Amino acid sequence: MSTIHYFDANNSSMGSLGNLEKTINLQHLLETSLPERTPQWIADFLENIDECNLQLAEPEVAAANDGYAYMNVKTVDPETNFKAFVIRQSLKTILANGFGLVVNAHKEQPDWVFSHGDLLNLYLNDEFYTDESIFSEHGKDFVLPKDEKVLIGQPSEQILPKETRQHIREFLSYSGIRDAKVMLMVRNPENEDLVSQDLVFNITPKMFATQEAYIQVMNTLAWFLPRHYSIVGIDESSVDSGFDSI
Structure with missing residues (x-):
């Protein structure tokens, strides 16, 4: 150290x-x-x-x-x-x-x-690690069918406090991402058995020189956030609205 x-x-x-x-x-x-x-x-x-x-x-x-x-x-x-x-x-x-x-x-x-x-x-x-939550399961590919109903908006303070936003914003700015944005996407909101949510950033591999650099940035985002959060990076143009500055 x-x-x-x-x-x-x-x-x-x-x-x-x-x-x-x-x-x-x-x-x-x-x-x-x-x-x-x-x-x-x-x-x-x-x-x-x-x-x-x-x-x-x-x-x-x-x-x-x-x-x-x-x-x-x-x-x-x-x-x-x-x-x-x-x-x-x-x-x-x-x-x-x-x-x-x-x-x-x-x-x-x-x-x-x-x-x-x-x-x-x-x-x-009130716990270091959360086993069960509404966030999507880790390890699954993020695929959003065009006809799937979703709700999008900004994560609340209970999910992404303002100080956490600041740490992430400063890190992404240091990493060369000047206009970082985030949104919360809720999938299958009307089905209690299938409903899930993801924390979505406007960060994609094409923003980086290598795939490894992209992965490192996403890993650092994960370090700042609870482990049960599902973190996704998608192109901002692929959704109509919902993104806002971190």
């Missing part, structure tokens, strides 16, 4: 103690070796990590090998004196800065890495 920015340790959300029981639970969980961490271990980890007492490590914020910026926190012995960092108490500040979060980066392999979108999902939906 390389240092790019220091977190505001004087923020008013810092220093408030979290849940001591969850802090102790987390300590016990981390005694389990990596190969022995089962799906139940993961569920227990995610249940406790959000409100337990953590501590900012050095550097407080760093760029990881994937190119994204992460806050760097470590677990602590509940019996020691330290300035507490609690994920839930600091969510607004983390999200405002566009960070992810890594737990115990000093180890040979970190105990967990949260993308910005994972933390955004905790803020929006």
